[in-house]
Amino acid sequence: MDLSKVKMVVTDMDGTLLNSQHEVSGQFLELFQKLKERDIVFVAASGRQYQSIVDKLPSIKNDIIFIAENGGLVMQNDTELVSTPLASPAKKRVLDILDSIDDVHPVLCSKNSAFILPESREFEEKLQEYYSEYAVIDDLKAFEGEILKIALYHFENSEQFIYPFVKPLEGDLQVKVSGQNWVDVSSLDANKGFALRKVQQLHGITPKETMVFGDYNNDLEMLALADFSYAMENAHPKVKKAAKYSTLSNDDLGVEAVLEKLLA
Template sequence: MTSATARPRTPDPSVPPRLIATDLDGTLLRDDKSVSERTIAALAAAETAGIEVFFVTGRPARWMNVVADHVHGHGLAICANGAAVVDLHGGPGAHRFTKVRGLAAPNALEVVELLRAAAPGTSFAVDRTGGVHHEPEYPPLRMDPAGSVAPAEKLLMADAACAEEPILKLLAHHPEMAPDAFLALAREAAGGRAEITRSSPTALLEISAPGVTKAGTLALCCAERGISPDEVVAFGDMPNDVEMLSWAGVSYAMGNAHPDVIAAASGRTVANNEDGVAVVIERILADRLSVEAG
């Protein structure tokens, strides 16, 4: 499902929420990448009230330390746009993968060839469970030094040094194209061979295996818990959140959200820097107390 076709579900006010699914960057986190005290308190209060909280992010597991102290109960997070489920209880550097939905190297190679032809100047990175590897032209990552630097075709070879590590995402960067134009072009060029989305303000695309999205992996985690979509409240701000917001029974676009996200969500809250997730959680808990009080 692409952002062009996703539509919000109609909320059922008679169904109380059992799970909160929230994106991180631009959503739960403030722009300085911090979690506010108000948000920390709201997350803890939700868990105390019996509402599970899942962090559902495009981030790799190795970037999850920012919220590792704020997981409760199950301790699980959905990372890499649904390509991995990670247990954060191990602490920094000890996160354990409990589910991996990887991108096959032949699929990744085919997408590389198609995007090189459709958008000359595109450079690539390969994000694996053990780290990121990228081409010489790819913008260096401040938070994530490359494990190796080589052409994508070499990084994806069966005999590459990192080949035994599953591929979570292929990343594609273009130095000149507008982000949404690059996304539309890539989706057309790939023709369904992969899931392509974006969460960066730059022309940086995130490419996963066919069928792998935040929504798909969240649905699997919810099914394991006997939780229906109607019992989920979701939050997001960028195109990689669209499917999840459309799937959840109740969903909120942040005040700073991309237009496609606003169209896909059933509601809207204030911006991430104004603690928009906490504002809604507080309201949910207040409504629950009101109902219980009769």
């Protein structure tokens, strides 16, 4: 394996670069400076809100590219590179389905804020980890602003209690189990792979020169765009099957371990 070919490193955040306490390691920040010295492009790709990813990487925010909202938004130096909104008819279709699901907490995700219902107040503490900018509104269906995706949260298990209801939307919309508690619904083109392909094209970097790390199903499309694709030890079985290589868990500094080899 010739890691000297790598010109771009892309990593998911939760369950991948971040540990179980949602923290970035000091070791990663040291390794990042070495990546920067070698002109290796770094991309943080997450289902998180853009502002929330920036909050996790404040010291390097001006030196990296952000793929936010599962590919719905790509930002660099506070400049929008890619935006893929969810059409209003699709938004209504998703929200209508939610009327038949118990214990689901929907989040409308726009470029600059997120919106939840008053009855989701108990969910706010969880929301704040992923969305630093949000507001409570009385009626999500009445919201007329542009949104990038609808995130759906279940306190127990999203794949079991939410996904079966929204699975019929697949084919028309992007439906992704993006974590233990999350399902995201967005435009068909709003995925991390679509966004990463745009970033690769902008920088003239090929899949043969790309390294990607992921742990959940919303990472599958971008893993397919890298010859150096890594699944975390804690990854979903589908991710482990799709990735070409594996590394340690997010709590055991799996991303850092591979970056050490890359820089060596």
